[in-house]
Amino acid sequence: MFRRLSDRASGEVTFTFDGLPVRASAGDSVAAALLAAGVRACRTTPVSGAPRGPYCMMGVCFECLVRIDGMDNRQGCLVPVQEGMRVETQHGARALTTEPAQ
Amino acid sequence: MTEGMVRRGHGIADLADEYDVIVVGAGPAGLSAATMLARFKARTLLVDENQTPGGQIYRAITLAQSADRRRLGEDYWRGRGIAEDFLNSEAEYAPATTAWSIQSVQDDAERIVGQEVGLSSTGMARLIRAKQVVLATGALERPFPIPGWTLPGVMTAGAAQIALKTSGLVPSGKVVIAGTGPLLYLLAAQLIEAGARVSTVLDTTPRENWLRAFRHAPGFLVSPYLAKGLKLLRTVQRRTRVIRWVSELAAEGEGGLREVVWRAGGCEHRLPADLLLLHQGVVPNVNFSNAAGCAHEWDEAQLTFRPQIDEWYGSSVAGLSLAGDGAGIRGAEAAAIQGRIAGLGCASRLGLVAPAERDRLAVPLRRSLARAMRGRRFLDELYRPGKEFRVPQDPDTIVCRCEEISAGQIRTSVSAGAGGPNQMKVFLRCGMGPCQGRLCGLTVTELIADERSKHPCEIGFYRLRFPIKPLRLRELAALPQTQTAKVAVLADLADTHHSADWNERKPQ
Structure with a gap:
């Protein structure tokens, strides 16, 4: 659904989405990296379980919520992707897990 | 790239406890306000949610290369100078930082002496004081509630533009762009220039808008919008199919977009699609100003609420100014000028510039502002979205x-x-x-x-409350507690206890 222009590929970063390795460009947001990898839906809603994907890409719609490195409810479009990052589909409401100590 | 362009931003832990001015938002208005204030030696902090300055209109401008300049055009490239001026100024810059609250600070006589702004970044929250605050929160795309607009594969046109600016992504597969407004054709042209194949543009501009807009044609004819608009239309019409007078629109599919359905010329049409990009104009992002208690009014030309402002972009709340599209949609060029005028207003309230000097400096700015706003009424009338789409x-x-x-x-x-x-x-x-x-x-x-x-x-509109962006409990709990806050909580607990007591005694 999106492809990257050849003049814009910069340093390569590898992260995982639901356990599968995904290649991205340094400087991508998580949401942009997922779109570039052909991922359309990255969460299901807490109300009906319907699939949703990035919609606004500017931090206002909260449709791109994903779990990143074990923490739920991260806005994929505002988080820069990093080497080795673990990104997962967020199913329904965020889980009440203990956050990793800062 | 100049040295200034790589200057690092401040982490949240490095910020001072108090500034003369906090500016929220690093689009053209916020950048220009902060640069102006720094010039008057105001201790200025600019906070912004994104990684680099520019807002949405100049998104990723400091990272842009000459290929981006070709694709995105000179209007985009103009943001580079604005960002450079800011980065070369003495203002502090906190990128990747969310502002989530603002509260007036009062002295013993209950006079407002400043504002306390709640900030959050990398899992840490802080409350930072400022004598003046400028909100430059910009615009967001008007809701476009059609059947199926929540399906994965349906996004806003602005979202596709951000993906292009920040990551060099262009849509592939079967792409449909639908809606109305100047950005619709700008985006279509940019995507086509970048090599995307846009299969169809569905224009929902109502036919009667042309008549209404015609009254404002004189201003438009002498504005730069005319030449720019015609060029965009030519590019889009030459390279893709444009269908006008679309009166109904829907996205269909199970679990994701499969088809776009629309009605035009009295017939229903269908087209398989992988990506549908929606856009029907932008509206002020008023969540912050609304929650801050600023007075707002309905703007009939732009069909939206906007905060009330005075000639220096001051809001109805003392010490709180609003500049740029967040105060009413006027476009990027006007936003930058408004930011400078709002900066002058703040500098004057801080006693850093005498009123006479402030007024003198504002004269050429107001003249440029009037020029930048020429033709805006025509665009507002022409691209007023139809009721069936609102x-x-x-x-x-x-x-x-x-x-x-x-x-x-x-x-x-x-x-x-x-x-x-x-x-x-x-x-x-x-x-x-x-x-x-x-x-x-x-x-x-x-x-x-x-x-x-x-x-x-x-x-009226929702009464919005802080925090205006979700905040982790951990961040909130880690904030330093003031004596007043402790007293308030204890009083509240006492109240709760008292009423529970009262309920128990109530006859059943």
Whole structure:
């Protein structure tokens, strides 16, 4: 659904989405990296379980919520992707897990 | 790239406890306000949610290369100078930082002496004081509630533009762009220039808008919008199919977009699609100013609420200014000038510039502002989205994406007694999800107005509350507690205890 222009590929970063390795460009947001990898839906809603994907890409719609490195409810479009990052589909409401100590 | 362009931003832990001015938002208005204030030696902090300055209009401008300049055009490239001026100034810069609250600080005589702004970054929150605050929160795309707009594969046109600016992504597969407004054709042209194949542009501009806009043609004819608009139209029309007078639009598919369905010329049409990009103009992002208690008014030309401002972009709340599209849509060029005027106003309130000097400096700025706003009325009238695309007629169309509340449910709640958006929230939780009404607020106001046969200004908008962006409990709990806050909580607990006591004694 999106492809990257050849003049814009910069340093390569590898992260995982639901356990599968995904290649991205340094400087991508998580949401942009997922779109570039052909991922359309990255969460299901807490109300009906319907699939949703990035919609606004500017931090206002909260449709791109994903779990990143074990923490739920991260806005994929505002988080820069990093080497080795673990990104997962967020199913329904965020889980009440203990956050990793800062 | 100049040295200034790589200057690092400040982490949240490095920020001072107090500044003369905090500017929120690093678009053209915020950057220009901060640069102006730094010039007057005001201790200035600019906070912004993104990684690099530019806002959405100049998104990723400091990283852009010459290929981006070719694709995105000279209007985009103009943001580079604005960002450079800011980065070369003495103002401090906190990127990747969310501002989530603002509260007036009062002295013993209950006079407002400053503002306390809640900030959050990398899992840490702080409350930072400033004598003056400039909100330059910009615009967001007007809600476009059509059947199926929540399906994965349906995005806003602005979202595709951000993906292009920040990551060099262009849509592939079967792409349909639909809606109205100058950005619709700009985006279509940019995507085509970047090599995307746009299969169809569905133009929802109502036919009668041309008549209404015609009255404002003189201003438009002498504005730069005319030449730019014609060039964009030519590019788009030469390279893709444009279908006008679209009167109905829907996205269909199971679990994701498969087809775009529309009605034009009295017939229904269908087209398989992988990506549908929606756009029907932008509206002020008022969540911050609304929650801060600034007075707002309905703008009939732009069909939206906007904060009331004075000639120096001061709001109805002392010490709080609003510049740029967040105060009413005027475009990027006007936003940059407004930011400078708001900066002058703040500098004067801080005693850093004498009123006479402030007024003298503002004269050429106001002249440029008037020039930058020429032709705006024509665009407002021409690209006023049709009612059928603002007020969903199909009861099943989702209005509140977060809580999945449909137009039909909202209409029913009105007949059940919900007179306005705030009562309706209690009935349905509509507008109470994480986006905090950003994607449903205007639709809800207009739906209730429609159902009650009233004007939107009589219905009003959601009363928004802080934090205006979700905040982790951990961050909130780690904030230093003031003596006043402790007293308030203890008093509240005592109250609760008292009423529980009272309830127990109530006869059953």
